[in-house]
Amino acid sequence: MTRDEIIAQILHFFRKEFEIENPGLDDNLREKHGFDSIDAIELLLKIENLLGSELTQEEKKQAMDIRTINQICDYIEAMAKARPAFSK
Helix, strand or coil: CCHHHHHHHHHHHHHHHHCCCCCCCCCCHHHHHCCCHHHHHHHHHHHHHHHCCCCCHHHHHHHHHCCCHHHHHHHHHHHHHCCCCCCC
């Protein structure tokens, strides 16, 4: 999966699940869009679906400081590289 595909998937998810239209890739999601911890849990579930595998507790902890779409994409790319079977 390319970065552009990841961005498209994440933006679609934000529109569909959180009703956030066209967030900037570097917007602070918490400050600008009211993204909270419940939203973060839903996002982690979406990331697991994209990766096709469950995140470990350590991987979930790594996501705690994510604030922007670009950081989400960086995180997904890093998690995908850690999974040799990831071939989407």
